[in-house]
Amino acid sequence: MPLESFELDHRRVRAPYLRVAASAPGLTKYDLRLCQPNQEALPTAPLHTLEHLLAGLLRERLPVWDLSPMGCRTGFYLSVLAEPAPQEVLEAFRWSLTQVLEAGEIPGASPLSCGNAADHDLAAAQRWAAKVLERGLRVQETVRLDSLA
Numbered sequence: 001m002p003l004e005s006f007e008l009d010h011r012r013v014r015a016p017y018l019r020v021a022a023s024a025p026g027l028t029k030y031d032l033r034l035c036q037p038n039q040e041a042l043p044t045a046p047l048h049t050l051e052h053l054l055a056g057l058l059r060e061r062l063p064v065w066d067l068s069p070m071g072c073r074t075g076f077y078l079s080v081l082a083e084p085a086p087q088e089v090l091e092a093f094r095w096s097l098t099q100v101l102e103a104g105e106i107p108g109a110s111p112l113s114c115g116n117a118a119d120h121d122l123a124a125a126q127r128w129a130a131k132v133l134e135r136g137l138r139v140q141e142t143v144r145l146d147s148l149a
């Protein structure tokens with residue numbers, strides 16, 4: 001079975017966006033893309049800080065199973081134990097980003113509870129959250145590569 005992400009045409013999406021990447025009964029995986037692929041990427045520190053903040057914030061609004069940063073550093077994968085409408089997830093994501101702007105500290109960022117506690121940047125994470133909110137989040141349809149030669 002081909003990897004879903006390798007079939008997405010990354011030239012024909014417009015970030016920031018939310019996209020349904022995969023689903024199974026009772027489980028939905030979203031592509032939360034903060035940066036335009038192959039044009040920009042989050043540095044590791046703000047990406048890491050956003051992961052810590054969003055992991056808790058999104059759980060206040062959705063039955064989150066997992067939130068993981070993408071290796072390309074352009075966004076996150078979010079898995080939810082339900083099949084909510086994309087618009088509902090988009091609202092939860094938007095709300096979470098507005099809460100990031102208010103955050104005074106990074107949850108779980110001590111060497112006891114994090115694997116790279118030195119690699120955090122709250123101010124930069126807040127600048128990225130503000131930039132995403134400013135640009136405006138939208139629901140993105142999956143645009144598949146025309147051929148996989």
Ligand SMILES: [Zn+2]
Nearest residue numbers: 048114115116
């Ligand atoms: Zn960490």
